[in-house]
Amino acid sequence: MAKTSDDDERVFFSEAPIQSIAKARSAEKPHYHGHRDRLRERFAAAGPGALPDYELLELLLFRLIPRADTKPVAKALLARFGTLAEVLGAPAARLEEVKGIGPAVALDLKVVAATAQRMARGEIIGRELMSTWTQLLEYCRSAMAFEDREQFRILFLDKKNTLIADEVQQVGTVDHTPVYPREVVKRALELSATAIILVHNHPSGDPTPSRADIEMTKLIIETAKPLGIAVHDHLIIGKKGHASMKGLLLI
Template sequence: MTEPTEGFGEKTIKNPGWSGHRDRLRTRYRQGGGSALQDYEFLELVLFSALPRRDTKQVAKDLLNRFGSFTAVINAPRARLLEVRGIGEVAVDQLHILRDAVVRATREEIVDRRLLDSWSKVISYVQSAMGHSEIEQFRILFLDKKNGLIADEVQQQGTVDHTPVYPREVMRRALELQATALVLIHNHPSGDPTPSRADIHMTRQIIDIAKPLGIEVHDHIIVARGAHVSFRGMQLI
């Protein structure tokens, strides 16, 4: 007797021999934690509940072969994940829940802190939130006079290589929040974080409008997959 499994309407054997493999993998995780498992094995754990009637080992390996890394897998767009044999909507939900849990956890590291005193955590957060996005996003961290985080907002979303940014709208929002400083952030889906001329021009426009209002632009960070640049570090601010 067979039962359907998720993804492409395939069928698998009920009570298969690989059920013991799941128990062994769970035991290894309980004894040694995530560091005791290879990337494909950790992906298997994540997929167990989403694919209860399927051998997840090959699915996990196919995901890694397709996208290149564990981080790239959980950040991959839904449509591309669904192209992988054996992956259905519930499995994608499981992977994206893990992604969003990582983003939420890293964000908590910068809440109620002086951001300039925990800069490495800021970078980790924006990398996890934006570094693997396939469209450009423009994000702003609004800070108070003690450099504490007031708000973290995505102001604009664009295409694969462009996001429209309106400096006066940025200032309007900063004044609404009574922010005294900003950290500008956007991503380059191309993988190259090098600022373009348009990026530099837009940043200078925002600085010029912000200064008379008593609002400081601490930095503009561009993130890409596994890389980032700081305008202040490049002496562009």
């Protein structure tokens, strides 16, 4: 039976997509597919310690950017911010300035950062802080080191030096945060705290206490002492380290 023009048309429109699909399937996969598999295998076999920061960041970006080569994006992020911790601590708006990072990916990176911060906080909540000092510093660093404005945080402790509350009292500018000693003491009394640890960050990165930092701390100590509230320390957190006023014999 001879084909009609309608039959020819049906053959054309039905076979063309099949040919296109076959051609697409035979095409070589993007080069980064094999790289992703190998990187996952290395992580599974050797653990995170065997991977440099950019490869660990790559692994994270695999899920966030599924259809692109994430190696240049990971390297660009580290070149811009310095370390993996600084990448996760950077504000979302600054992350979006890096090519390949859109609003959704920037938000996902901040979710990862918040998760890491919660994990660090879980290491100190309900525990005697003076015996978990390293974990305390790690938590403060994850929470504050990479903020672009100063934050003044207070850790409230009970008679056993167990953390009962962790609060940001004030947020200031890049180099100043207003602190009111009476408000600090008032909040400690409300929580029935018998001791506090003061913490604030220096967005400049240098944790060296300023004269204003020292004077403010001494004023809080003087205000709190008559009410039976001890100030164990004032920690200053910077991107590259921290300073303890007690350790520096400033209080």
